[in-house]
Amino acid sequence: xxxxxxxxxxxxxxxxxxxxxxxxxxxxxxxxxxxxxxxxxxxxxxxxxxxxxxxxxxxxxxxxxxxxxxxxxxxxxxxxxxxxxxxxxxxxxxxxxxxxxxxxxxxxxxxxxxxxxxxxxxxxxxxxxxxxxxxxxxxxxxxxxxxxxxxxxxxxxxxxxxxxxxxxxxxxxxxxxxxxxxxxxxxxxxxxxxxxxxxxxxxxxxxxxxxxxxxxxxxxxxxxxxxxxxxxxxxxxxxxxxxxxxxxxxxxxxxxxxxxxxxxxxxxxxxxxxxxxxxxxxxxxxxxxxxxxxxxxxxxxxxxxxxxxxxxxxxxxxxxxxxxxxxxxxxxxxxxxxxxxxxxxxxxxxxxxxxxxxxxxxxxxxxxxxxxxxx
Numbered sequence: 001x002x003x004x005x006x007x008x009x010x011x012x013x014x015x016x017x018x019x020x021x022x023x024x025x026x027x028x029x030x031x032x033x034x035x036x037x038x039x040x041x042x043x044x045x046x047x048x049x050x051x052x053x054x055x056x057x058x059x060x061x062x063x064x065x066x067x068x069x070x071x072x073x074x075x076x077x078x079x080x081x082x083x084x085x086x087x088x089x090x091x092x093x094x095x096x097x098x099x100x101x102x103x104x105x106x107x108x109x110x111x112x113x114x115x116x117x118x119x120x121x122x123x124x125x126x127x128x129x130x131x132x133x134x135x136x137x138x139x140x141x142x143x144x145x146x147x148x149x150x151x152x153x154x155x156x157x158x159x160x161x162x163x164x165x166x167x168x169x170x171x172x173x174x175x176x177x178x179x180x181x182x183x184x185x186x187x188x189x190x191x192x193x194x195x196x197x198x199x200x201x202x203x204x205x206x207x208x209x210x211x212x213x214x215x216x217x218x219x220x221x222x223x224x225x226x227x228x229x230x231x232x233x234x235x236x237x238x239x240x241x242x243x244x245x246x247x248x249x250x251x252x253x254x255x256x257x258x259x260x261x262x263x264x265x266x267x268x269x270x271x272x273x274x275x276x277x278x279x280x281x282x283x284x285x286x287x288x289x290x291x292x293x294x295x296x297x298x299x300x301x302x303x304x305x306x307x308x309x310x311x312x313x314x315x316x317x318x319x320x321x322x323x324x325x326x327x328x329x330x331x332x333x334x335x336x337x338x339x340x341x342x343x344x345x346x347x348x349x350x351x352x353x354x355x356x357x358x359x360x361x362x363x364x365x366x367x368x369x370x371x372x373x374x375x
Contacts, residue, residue: 014370018042018090022083022106023098024051027182027257027291028124032096032365034183034358039366044090048103049079066105070141073109084113094369096153098122101138104145111148118372120151123159124180125288130215130279139167149173151372153365155180156312159287174375176368179316180289182298184357186258191300191350192266199336200233201304202267204260204292205274207239216278217285223273223329224249230329232336235267257295264299265350268342269324272296272305272313286311293317300353302345304332320356322349 019040021032029045036043047055049069053076069075074083083106087095095110095117097103107119127138142163151174154160160175195202206218221242227234228248236242238251255263264270272293276282286309293313296303302322305313317323322345326332336342354360 014040014366014373016041017094017373018044018092019369020087020090020092020095021045021098022095022103022110023048024102026099027186028098028122028180030183031181031358032098032122034185035178035362035365037359037362039362040369042090044086044092046083046086048097049074049076049083049106050102052076052079052082069105070108070144073112074105075109079106080109080113083110087114087117092117094118094120094373096120096122096369099124100126100128101141104141107145108148118150118369118375119148120153120369120372121145121149122153122178123163124155125284126159126163127283127287130217130281130284132281135281135283142167146171146173150375151176151368153178153368155289156287156315158312158315162283162287174368174372176364176371178364178368179356179361180294181356181358181361182257182261182294184354184359186261187298187300187353187357188258188262188265190262192263195235195266195268196233197339198233199231199333200235200268201227201271201336202264202269202301203234203236203271204264204295205236205272205290207237207242209239209241217274217276219278220273220275223275226329227271227332230333232329232333234271261295261299264296264301265346267301268336268346269302269304270296270299272303272310276309282309285309285313289313289316294356297349297353297356300350302342302349320349320352322346322352 017040019036021029033043074080097107100123111119127135129135129138146168153176157177160177164172206214209219224234228246233248233250235250237254274285289312297320302324303317304324304326307325307327324335
């Protein structure tokens with residue numbers, strides 16, 4: 001008599017599972033926490049190896065070491081001991097690795113050590129590079145990690161198509177779409193007073209142009225000057241690089257993201273723009289939804305965005321109802337000069353902000369993780 005086969009065991013349902021977030025200590029970690037709340041038993045965070053090394057005050061590692069890690073997996077024994085002990089202690093069955101290619105070396109090492117764990121990568125910003133060879137390197141990085149990934153989460157359809165066509169080909173892991181949003185707790189319960197009865201913009205992109213992570217696309221001083229000369233008042237964080245004394249330039253001091261969001265709703269619109277002409281490749285800006293846009297919709301302020309480019313951002317805004325696409329500074333000034341139309345847009349944006357929360361995207365993330373869990 002043939003003995004009965006042992007029953008196949010399945011992982012616990014998602015509501016009984018612990019999900020580990022693997023990545024840097026940034027606002028997107030809190031967004032993922034908010035998305036998962038109520039859908040899983042517990043969310044546990046583990047820092048990536050880059051942050052772990054910084055906390056231990058280790059020296060900056062060379063490109064060769066980093067490249068070897070992306071082939072072999074993270075080789076820092078202290079970090080691996082930390083990572084595996086955290087995974088085992090939390091009894092995690094799913095790991096969500098976030099912020100593009102940053103944790104991919106850790107993912108490779110983790111999958112080799114714990115092959116039964118489901119690992120999903122969140123491509124919040126990809127590719128990071130703005131030049132041809134840098135993008136090719138990042139393609140190679142993601143391809144090498146693909147066999148260790150059980151799923152990939154993208155912000156828009158544009159990135160899903162791009163990864164399928166340019167990176168994965170016929171070997172793509174399952175891809176899902178989850179719109180990035182800040183948690184509801186980042187939003188202000190009260191609307192800021194109007195900034196004035198004349199055309200005005202707020203810009204919450206980078207203005208400090210001397211930092212190590214600044215790229216040429218961050219430098220929009222020429223566009224700023226065109227807007228100012230057209231008669232639009234422009235508000236942004238102070239920096240030495242933009243201090244030109246123009247009377248229409250109004251600066252404020254850096255502040256927390258919650259305080260920034262609270263003050264943005266008083267403006268006619270939030271400017272979302274980069275210096276695309278300075279970028280050899282603009283893939284990133286057609287695929288990624290930038291943080292400044294997340295802050296804009298969380299604030300409930302209309303969005304002013306150039307007509308050229310930014311495909312992913314425009315798809316993200318398709319149901320927002322408060323978007324001004326412009327082709328020149330003069331065009332934008334004309335649009336903002338219609339004060340009744342601006343007030344209508346401000347009302348629409350304020351009403352729409354409740355749809356743009358991490359919590360509202362939670363069901364999409366949970367459904368994709370459940371699909372991965374069952375695979």
